Amino acid sequence: MDEPVEIGRRVQRLRTERGLTQRQLAEPSYTPAYISTLESGKVRPSETALRFLAGRLGTSYEELTTGRPARLGTELRLGLTDAQRELATGAADEAAVHYRRLLTDAEHLDLVPEQAEALLGLGDCALETGDLEDARRHFEEAERLLGEEPLPRRARALRGRAVAHLLAGELRYACYLLESAIDGLAASDLADPEALVLLYTAVIGPYIDMGAHARAAHAAELALALAPRVSDPALVAGMHRQVARTFLAEGRTDDADASLARAQSIYRQLRLHTDLAHCHWMRGYVHAQNAELVPAERELRTARDMLTAKRATLYTAQVEVELADVLRRLGRHEEAAELLSALLELDDGHGAVHAGGAHRLLGLIAEERGDPEAAEEHYVRALGLLERSGASGDLADLCRLLGDLLRRGGRVEAALDVYRTGLGHRAAPGTTTLGPSPATPPFRPH
Structure with a gap:
């Protein structure tokens, strides 16, 4: 919200443009004297007063308090949705161009949540293209912008940063980040199911790579128990994909294949091409574990072609x-x-x-x-x-x-x-x- 002087000038300008007197603007809830004081910037109006005045002036609360037309924020949020779809279905470097433009717009409009969302998108693009330094930088900046937000709101940034370290071969530090976030959620009574499933899902891979199979299985068990509370189908699909790894580690290849089939079905419906490629990749691995080498080669080549197309x-x-x-x-x-x-x-x-x-x-x-x-x-x-x-x-x-x-x-x-x-x-x-x-x-x- 702008300072009272700026808000007062804006109220006066809009009132004059609409040909209203201070009395006409004030009635029936306020007095002309209150409007005069407000327009001179000598009082900080309450949210209730500003919403009343916005309605009388035919504008939005956001535009009255910030000078920013509400449609700009709406258009920016729609643009972020389009960029996310572009990342899912197209090439990451092209989606990154879109996200960078949206980040500039969000910075210009001083929309912090939208800035963070654009940075998260840029981080995901960088992960796909292998630019791990850029990915870490984007996720860290998103986390900084969300620093005052509750931990569940920062879970995506934390998870992204951990994945960047994991892909760089820094398994222990990736585990540290994810374990610390999980403990933070538990300690603060902010045990948001979606945030927990996101973090438990992310920690399964490094656990298995480090030989900590019992921890991986426990994380998978907790994620599966929380899944009914999760509304995001892509998050549920990602959970099934990672849980399949714990089944493989236990020699339960049929269960692993069934879990991957569930994930694959969701990804296909959502047209999430990179994630669908990961399912082909893991199904190829399952076939290889069963010494079914011809179907394994077929699945892995499909995954490779899909990922190559997305660069x-x-x-x-x-x-x-x-x-x-x-x-x-x-x-x-x-x-x-x-x-x-x-x-x-x-x-x-x-x-x-x-x-x-x-x-x-x-x-x-x-x-x-x-x-x-x-x-x-x-x-x-x-x-x-x-x-x-x-x-x-x-x-x-x-x-x-x-x-x-x-x-x-x-x-x-x-x-x-x-x-x-x-x-x-x-x-x-x-x-x-x-x-x-x-x-x-x-x-x-x-």
């Missing part, structure tokens, strides 16, 4: 690691190696987990081709990358592969050292980070 660089890289593994298992080593070679450039800190996965697969291919020296080189590179990320489960498996290779080459002591390293990662507390797991919300899900 979702980092997500495409993740799918290509899975696809290369399927090609390797089909005996198509040349195709797999060619696919993986382009991913090795991701070891600069953006996508270290995926670059580590690529080196691991190239090591397996080298072993299968009878080149133990090349295999060892790739395994060691993968070890360095995965140690930076804290991906305990992948590290333990990699140490087993490297240890076996060294043992077969007669380097028993070196092999024992590597095995111990792997056991150390596998035996690390069932945890991730920082202590006890997040608190259960202060209400009983039903």
Whole structure:
């Protein structure tokens, strides 16, 4: 709201334009003297008075208090909805252009909630294109703008920031952000179901990557219990997609496939192309786990084509690691190696987990081709990358592969050292980070 002097001048201008006297404007609720005092800027009018005057002057409360036509805010909010749809159905870099224009407009109009929404959209665009520094910056700025808002309103910004760190290979810090937010909701009696499902869903992936399967399963259980209270279908679909990962970790492939089918159906109805691509990706992974390699290749190629069309660089890289593994298992080593070679450039800190996965697969291919020296080189590179990320489960498996290779080459002591390293990662507390797991919300899900 503007200062009383500005509001007073605006009331006087609108009254004069409409040919009203102070008495005509004031009656029947106020006096001409009150209108005179208000127009001179000597009193701060109440919301009730301003709404009355707005009605008498034929304008909106927002325009009277800020000088900003209400239609501008409405048009901006409609534009944000269009940009969100553009991100879901088109290319992220094109949606980002739209979001940047809307952010400039929101800043000019001093509309803070709309500024935050535009920044969240820009963060999501940056995640898709792999610009993780930009993504973190946008989410942090959105969080700053929403700093006075309750924690549930900041959940999307927190979740986005955590995903940016996760994709950069910083699993522990991603868990820290999400666990802290969940604990904050529990401690403040702000256990908003949608915010909690968003955060529980986001923390499942890093838990599994770090080998904390019990925590992942507990987060999935709580998210499923809260799902009936969630009205956003896309959020429910995302939950089913991540819950499928916990089913896979438990060997429940049929349950995982059913969960993915539910998510896929929702995404198809909503035309959320990136999320639909993720479902194809995970269904390919399920087929690969069941040694159904031909349908696995088909699903993964579908996911890759969809993500490539949206220029979702980092997500495409993740799918290509899975696809290369399927090609390797089909005996198509040349195709797999060619696919993986382009991913090795991701070891600069953006996508270290995926670059580590690529080196691991190239090591397996080298072993299968009878080149133990090349295999060892790739395994060691993968070890360095995965140690930076804290991906305990992948590290333990990699140490087993490297240890076996060294043992077969007669380097028993070196092999024992590597095995111990792997056991150390596998035996690390069932945890991730920082202590006890997040608190259960202060209400009983039903």
